[in-house]
Amino acid sequence: DQQVKQNSPSLSVQEGRISILNCDYTNSMFDYFLWYKKYPAEGPTFLISISSIKDKNEDGRFTVFLNKSAKHLSLHIVPSQPGDSAVYFCAARIDAGNNRKLIWGLGTSLAVNP
Amino acid sequence: EPEVTQTPSHQVTQMGQEVILRCVPISNHLYFYWYRQILGQKVEFLVSFYNNEISEKSEIFDDQFSVERPDGSNFTLKIRSTKLEDSAMYFCASSEPDTRSSYNSPLHFGNGTRLTVT
DSSP, rough: HHHHHOOSSEEEEEESSSSEEEEEETTTEEEEEEEEEHHHHSSSEEEEETTOOEEEETTTTTTEEEEEETTEEEEEEESSGGGOEEEEEEEEEETTTOOOEEEOOOOOOEEEEO | OOOOEEOSSEEEEEETTEEEEEEEEOTTTTTEEEEEEEETSSSSEEEEEEETEEEEOOTTTTTEEEEOOOOOOOOEEEEEOOOGGGGGEEEEEEEEOTTTTTTTTOEEEEEOOOEOOO
């Protein structure tokens, strides 16, 4: 049951250019979306999030866009840096009080080439 | 910056043996979680824990699994009789208490314990 889908398993971008990572979801009850970054041998690290009542959230080089009608969100990294090379996970949450279960995508492996 | 720490980093066990994976969440956090990732597959929710009890568990979290917060700082995951398919990376996470500004506080993850069942 793939409620959160990241259809691109990998992406390669030149340093300084824009990286766009995409995520699609099927459950309209999701109220909150998060992007996590993961380096090998480390746990996921929170990057940026967006509430379902917004369509954009920006934090430095990272911007997340949400299109609720299309059930689609994207993470933009501008400019991309070699240190951004990691696996990026999209995750979604259903508002359930104390039950903060996240549903995860499979991840997209980003390689930023110098 | 405070961290979630997990020990051991790698655990090898024989099928049928019990294992305990240990986690020390961030000290002022009140919500605790276990997730796992089988190699090549998704990160999967196992269980969430709040106010000294399980608040939600997935279908993966069957009677072989249990969690405990024995002493106010550690948060453990026990697998009573391990199976080959339990081999995975197990991640502990914690998050802040609810406040007006942190209702949507993100989960902070440890670096994981790689469990190998042979």
